[in-house]
């Protein structure tokens with residue numbers, strides 16, 4: 001394979017893979033533990049600490065038993081566990097629409113003060129490609145459809161290069 005062909009192949013693979021880098025992620029809050037009263041008050045901050053939330057991602061709050069999720073609360077109400085906000089019942093899928101800080105608490109009994117509370121920072125975007133591509137222009141529009149189109153492009157490129 002010539003260096004030029006190798007370069008084109010590398011670019012084709014990058015373009016084909018690009019949408020998967022920008023696809024929205026759905027996070028199940030607490031993973032297998034779910035949304036419940038945790039063993040310590042930093043449980044959900046520990047859960048969130050290694051994750052980067054981006055506009056378009058979805059939080060999946062799922063639980064059994066008696067809990068809820070209050071959305072759209074302030075940091076002050078999060079800190080004080082004030083029972084305000086829009087209270088939602090399970091299962092709750094919250095799409096992160098705006099960047100900045102978001103706070104969620106359970107308003108049942110003393111659950112919030114026992115640690116059933118989550119604070120996250122939502123980033124505007126993690127990717128900022130210098131390569132013009134449809135998914136770079138509209139990252140939130142990256143869907144399985146555009147991915148199939150890119151895979152089709154890759155197939156065509158491979159055919160042109162090696163066919």
Ligand SMILES: *[C@@H]1O[C@H](CO)[C@@H](O)[C@H](O)[C@H]1NC(C)=O
Nearest residue numbers: 038039040041042043044046
């Ligand atoms: C809280 O619990 C989680 C999960 O068991 C653990 O990873 C974390 O270290 C705990 N934090 C503290 C401060 O005990």
Ligand SMILES: *[C@@H]1O[C@H](CO)[C@@H](O)[C@H](O)[C@H]1NC(C)=O
Nearest residue numbers: 026028031060061062091093
């Ligand atoms: C939300 O999480 C629950 C528990 O893991 C899972 O059963 C459910 O399919 C998830 N829903 C979505 C839309 O991801």
Ligand SMILES: *[C@@H]1O[C@H](CO)[C@@H](O)[C@H](O)[C@H]1NC(C)=O
Nearest residue numbers: 071072085086087088097098
């Ligand atoms: C939270 O606030 C945003 C912006 O005002 C709004 O679009 C969204 O519907 C609210 N969510 C709930 C659950 O009320």
Ligand SMILES: *[C@@H]1O[C@H](CO)[C@@H](O)[C@H](O)[C@H]1NC(C)=O
Nearest residue numbers: 098099100101122123124125
């Ligand atoms: C949201 O993102 C925009 C554009 O990157 C930035 O100007 C703004 O300061 C951010 N807002 C917050 C609350 O982080």
Ligand SMILES: *[C@@H]1O[C@H](CO)[C@@H](O)[C@H](O)[C@H]1NC(C)=O
Nearest residue numbers: 123124125126127128129130
């Ligand atoms: C993305 O790249 C453009 C062009 O280089 C730049 O103007 C813009 O500030 C960048 N945005 C972010 C969020 O880094």
Ligand SMILES: [Cu+2]
Nearest residue numbers: 067106108111
């Ligand atoms: Cu609760």
